[in-house]
Amino acid sequence: MCGIAGVFYQHPKHMTDPQTLVNMAAIMHHRGPDGFGYATMPERGVGFAHARLSIIDLVGDRARQPFVTEDQRLMVAHNGEFYDFKRLRAELTADGAQFKTKSDSEIILHLYPRFGVQGMLPYLRGEFAFSLYDQAEDTLYLVRDRFGVKPLYYTETDKGIVFGSELKTLFAHPDVPRAFSDTGLYHQLIQTMVPGTTAFEGIRQVMPGHVVSIKRVNGRLHTEETKYWDMDFPLEHQHDQDDKRADEYIAGVRKHLLEAVQHRLTADVPVGCYLSGGIDSCSILGLSAAASQEPVKAFTIGFDSAAYDETPIAREMAAATQADHHVMSLNSNDLYDHFEQTLWHTERTIYNTLGVAKYLMSQQVRDVGYKVVMTGEGADELFAGYPSFRKDLFMYGLDHLPAQERAEWQSMLEQNNKLFKGAMLAREEYVSDAFVAKMGFTPSCLQPWLSCTGFADKLLAPSRRARMEGYDAGQAIADTLDADMLADRHPLDKAQYVWTKTMLEGQILTWGGDRVDMANSMEARPAFLDHKLAEYAFKIPPHLRIRKNKEKWVLREAMKGLLPETLYKREKFAFMAPPAHTDPKKWQAMRDLAQKYLNKEAVEEAGLLDYTEVQALFALHEADDASAELQVQLDAVINHMLGVQVLHHHFVKTDVPAQAAAKAKALGWSA
Template identity: 60%
Template sequence: MCGIAGVFASSKDCYIDSQILVNMAAIQHHRGPDNYGYCNPKSLGVGMSHSRLSIIDLNEERGRQPFWLNGTIIYAHNGEFYDFQRIRADLTAQGFQFKSKSDSEIVPRLFKHLGIDKTLEQLRGEFAFSLYDEQEDALYLVRDRFGIKPLYWTNTGEEIVFGSEVKVVLAHPSVNAEIDTHGLFHQLIQVMVPGTTAFKGISQVEPGHMLKITRKNGQFHIDTHKYWDMDFPELKMRSKHSEEFYISGVRKHLLEAVQLRLNADVPVGCYLSGGIDSCSILGLASATAQEKIKTFTIAFDNADYDETPIATEMAQSVGAEQEILTLNADLLYDNFERTIWHTERTIYNTLAVAKLMMSQRVRHVNYKVVLTGEGSDELFAGYPAFRKDMFLHGMDGLDQEQAAAWQQTLEANNKLFQGAMLPKDEYISDDINEKVGFTPSCLQPWLGCTGAAKQLIHQDRREEIIRYEPGTAIAEKLDQQYLKGRHPLDKAQYVWIKTMLEGQILTWGGDRVDMANSMEARPAFLDHKLAEFACLVPPEMRIKGNREKHVLREAMKGLLPETLYNREKFAFMAPPAHTDQDKWQKLKNLLDKFASPQRLEQAKLIDPGFLEILIQRQESHTTSDAEKIQNDALLNHVLGIMILYHHFVAQDISKVAYDKAQALGWVV
């Protein structure tokens, strides 16, 4: 798990400056503190750099990247490939030679042997990589199927600049930092348009996609290709098997995914909450590993949001060693600014800060790899919004009285999360309705912030978004091919995976806060072989009656404590600021610092008048709890935007990167 960076010029005659490449590696030193390298041969007009976190093959010289193969391929990789030993052995038997024991090296060998399309079929894991092929004079930028690993890029006209983080791209002196108005709007409502960022001109390679960039006569030709997507079968094509077939299949595929992710040349631990996802991972890992597994649990100082007792019960049941980190207002808000520096997008809840603090604890006790439970809710319909959509749209012939009772129970049991995980009020997007058939409940809380978000945007920019409909922009990015003819639950899960999974859970809840402390998280549920099997599970076995994740519960029944097996899904979220006076005061202090009248006037991003109205509403006794949850998210987003402006726009990131390189002694 590492950081990659690079520059692809519009002509082979352009030489890529070595120090710029090194600066781009230096500013993401947190992603790979073990060593670094760069490669920029003359007369190729391309250069790459790499900061390495050593996990497979700890030898610094053998594993150093970028790889330059026979003077024809330059390649840099971030992430992990599983089952790489089998691939390497097969290629070795065919006469290919390897210089390292690293999993990374299989890609350039496969590319030479099979070409890019067949290579991608072979890859299993979480990854982002860049590969330049001199024979084609082409640069490939590739991201894993779910977007677990990030990859950003921009086109300056003269150069394609890319890297594992936005700050890496901004470290190039030709790239300007500017907040995009539509990006600003989507930061305020939490849900992003796939492939976009908060910064003008800087894009992401979308999950399951590959860019092939060629050049001719000083012009870039960029071809975007989707190589994988979540493909739920059409209703008319869905096969029916026994319940045991799906239960045993889930168990088999998840066990294989966990076993593969235990492979490392360093110790591997587990994140552990009180949900069946992380508990299932721990149970399988404990049954597989020869040594006792170390677990890491976040505890909150509010019993309504704390899952520590159930996590402890699970740890004790398998004999795991549990490390508990208890977080309060001081820890959460004192580290808010640092979290935004790493997430490079706003956060609606301090859970992102909590996870950053936990990855710091993991490294403090000399671990740098953990298995996590992310992806389970996406595959097996765990979120309360999925049950709501199932009740509303997916149960043909269901007694309406029973459906209404189930929905009423669902909302009562998830009252803490109304305004975040469940909509406060119904929100309909005509364009999403047209494409999906309905507006999924998972998007409604955030799209429902549209009116407030438009009032929050500074009047100098308001004209750009006055007629802007965020649902339209999101709908345009959803692939009709994977929605047509599918069950409503399939559609709801697909929309969440394309929006909130990649844009939220795997960004500020995953890679960015993990790698902030040089720690690799491995989400076993997002193994694509498991995901492809999960697509085949009938909707009524994902949600059976009013019971979410039924097939997973049954597959893991023998591993889970009875309390957990029977427990309803509880969303993992940090206590919002309005629930505690200390937290509220901490949030207000940060707003006073970063969103003062002077800074608001300088940035011209946020309207000061409406910001003050939101703060007053949050302190009013007449504001409902659901509205306060939504307002809390908006205020966190405002704070995040102003921190983004402070760190990425108001200062020169290219200078910050050079200063970092100097401090590390990386001057070439």
């Protein structure tokens, strides 16, 4: 687990000073505090840099990256983990390959010459992002894992391509402009990004499951993006309707999940587990404990609000598995005290301070000597755990059931999730014509955020508002989704597909995952997002994912023997921090931060928001007749307003190249 960076220029004469590459690595020192490396091919206008977090092959500098082959044909920089690499290494060695390290990363140098990029990708299992330059083809490849667990950004300047694991890595290069785009700003305010985009002008992400190829032809760079993997659900009529096979699917989930967990226990350092009160993380801990010889270290976040705190169930699970349990208890006003620093790492806005809580937890994980934890992310995506999935199923996928029965289930769903209405569930139905045209309905997971467009339309600074007139956020998002993957699919499959392409990649795996974990040099491994497990889960019939109003039924049954009875019977509880308005101290802490970043001078200097409308939104939130649901929604919008101002301060107003150079000097990193 590391950070990568690099350049690929149209002409070698543009080749940057190697110290710039080192500076790009230094500004993401948190991703790789155990060492750095860089390599260049000046005559080809290519250079890579790498900041290393050592987890596999800890012997000296043997595994220092970037790797360059002896014939100077290939250069590689890799972030993440390839599992099952020992078997692959043995097979490749038998085929004549000679390895110089014990690192999982080195297998790329031997797979690529044999199979090419597209041919080698099926062999790569895990969470990864890597850059590969082939001098013979004069082509740079940027590759991201199937679900987008690991980040990878790139931009094209007048001179060529600049890429890196984080936005600040690109901003550390003096040729990369730092400015919000109108659409990027707008989508920050409504939480949901357009897949593949960022908040900043000209900077894109490599899409999950994609390869970006940049080939130089006659001094010009030609960029092509190719998909190599997707969530390919069966057609609706192909789903198995036979209840007699339920036990087969239960056993299959257990088998594939255990295999995914065992792979993610592979490390030359101890591996712990995140533990909430949910089925997902409890399953991971239970399987890890069963597969390990020593007690597993488990880490839990506790809140001082009983309505949001899950530590009682987490303690019960930890005791049942004899885990070494570490609980971090947070006071409500702790979170806004660390809001700014968290956003420096997330590089995007957050709707809920859970991202701050995760940042603080990763800090404690690192402080007790752990670099790696397994997490439960991905279970809800594969097995239909979120309340929005049940809502879509009740509305569009159960036409054969009596309307009264569906209405009763819907009412129960709304009542049990009333704390999250305005965030996880919309206050009222929102219809996007673009989504209706593309998939037949507007997925419930996007409705809370698309309904924020009414606020975003007003909040934009006047000049930006004028340029965005008539913009359809739903259309922009829907246009990125592969129509072939939605056509003739079951409504539940469609809902899960959309969530995974938007909320999972753009939220859970960024400000809820990699960015706040790696902020403290800590690697998170989401076992549920193993693509072999996922491909099996896609085939599980919808009626076994949600059965008689019980979400994640097949997973629940597969893990029944591991789970405390309370948890086995419990409904999905969305894990989020208490919103600001639920506690006077937290509200005041948020207000103090707003006084710094949302005052008239700060707002007008940034040129992002309309100060009058910012004040009007606060007034709407604090009105005597504001409902709890409206306040939950406006809490999110306020966090986004704060967020864009914080991002402006850190990445537009601040001289990031100078900041990176100072960091490199302080670390003693030099070319």
